[in-house]
Amino acid sequence: xxxxxxxxxxxxxxxxxxxxxxxxxxxxxxxxxxxxxxxxxxxxxxxxxxxxxxxxxxxxxxxxxxxxxxxxxxxxxxxxxxxxxxxxxxxxxxxxxxxxxxxxxxxxxxxxxxxxxxxxxxxxxxxxxxxxxxxxxxxxxxxxxxxxxxxxxxxxxxxxxxxxxxxxxxxxxxxxxxxxxxxxxxxxxxxxxxxxxxxxxxxxxxxxxxxxxxxxxxxxxxxxxxxxxxxxxxxxxxxxxxxxxxxxxxxxxxxxxxxxxxxxxxxxxxxxxxxxxxxxxxxxxxxxxxxxxxxxxxxxxxxxxxxxxxxxxxxxxxxxxxxxxxxxxxxxxxxxxxxx
Ligand SMILES: Nc1ncnc2c1ncn2[C@@H]1O[C@H](COP(=O)(O)OP(=O)(O)O)[C@@H](O)[C@H]1O
Ligand SMILES: [Mg+2]
Numbered sequence: 001x002x003x004x005x006x007x008x009x010x011x012x013x014x015x016x017x018x019x020x021x022x023x024x025x026x027x028x029x030x031x032x033x034x035x036x037x038x039x040x041x042x043x044x045x046x047x048x049x050x051x052x053x054x055x056x057x058x059x060x061x062x063x064x065x066x067x068x069x070x071x072x073x074x075x076x077x078x079x080x081x082x083x084x085x086x087x088x089x090x091x092x093x094x095x096x097x098x099x100x101x102x103x104x105x106x107x108x109x110x111x112x113x114x115x116x117x118x119x120x121x122x123x124x125x126x127x128x129x130x131x132x133x134x135x136x137x138x139x140x141x142x143x144x145x146x147x148x149x150x151x152x153x154x155x156x157x158x159x160x161x162x163x164x165x166x167x168x169x170x171x172x173x174x175x176x177x178x179x180x181x182x183x184x185x186x187x188x189x190x191x192x193x194x195x196x197x198x199x200x201x202x203x204x205x206x207x208x209x210x211x212x213x214x215x216x217x218x219x220x221x222x223x224x225x226x227x228x229x230x231x232x233x234x235x236x237x238x239x240x241x242x243x244x245x246x247x248x249x250x251x252x253x254x255x256x257x258x259x260x261x262x263x264x265x266x267x268x269x270x271x272x273x274x275x276x277x278x279x280x281x282x283x284x285x286x287x288x289x290x291x292x293x294x295x296x297x298x299x300x301x302x303x304x305x306x307x308x309x310x311x312x313x314x315x316x317x318x319x320x321x322x323x324x325x326x327x328x329x330x331x332x333x334x335x336x337x338x339x340x
Contacts, residue, residue, distance in 0.1 A: 105182045183212060265282050
């Protein structure tokens, strides 16, 4: 699969010790040919990435795709085997100490201290950045306000809900007002309400100029938050573009038909085949097929199925999901991804 659009220099022949092409200095985050293996596992295979300042890049991929590995490299927590990257104008390897003050990292597993209160946690982080106690506390209060945690400020974190912990973790990442923020699956495991709240917070940060690299397994999250999306699978970026561009590649709306009788699946697939350029996807009594135009698709499908004598339980159109993106781009469903 080709990369789509953009000013991306493809780096060929990344060897160990080979000279690397310079990163894009105008971007807030720029990576070229980043590779990383853990023993036999090639977690990243030459990743190129650019994130313009003040924008959100959604790094979309299934479990094991390499998202966290890439984030850890860009956040200076892990050294790449090959390739180079700069964040906020600093090299992730050569300038790692200076860079740490300019980035924030928040993730799936909140890294706050359970036994401290919200305010104590944030004050402690401020102290770690070298703020005087009063300054650290003031910044902590400011963030608690911003993240709607004022009422919980003096309660131990172990009494917080999952959503509150995640907000506090994000607040902790923002203590030093970093211009670049890494969010590694920030909403995985959250209930829908907390998810929406966190999305609002992230949008606000971006509107204030923060550059965000956000990893996610959810297309809807990337869709809502990301200016551009990079799809990563098996350690390689396999597609990159705006949400609209990616959706176009997936093929627009999906028609889902639940049959009364799974034994009629083949007959149903045949009846629907010419409605799409793609092969229908069969899964017992469920048929999924990409359709081009939304209008009239359901009526057309019902007419065809009726003509073929196929009984239908339910029929609906829905937008592409992550699975559809993966199926279209890789030929396998996201949850099939083996870890190699
Ligand atoms: N410290 C590690 N040791 C060994 N294998 C690892 C380590 N970290 C990640 N991996 C492997 O690298 C691959 C990519 O993992 P990861 O970056 O965590 O993916 P993601 O965040 O997209 O789920 C997986 O196959 C994972 O098992
Ligand atoms: Mg991960």
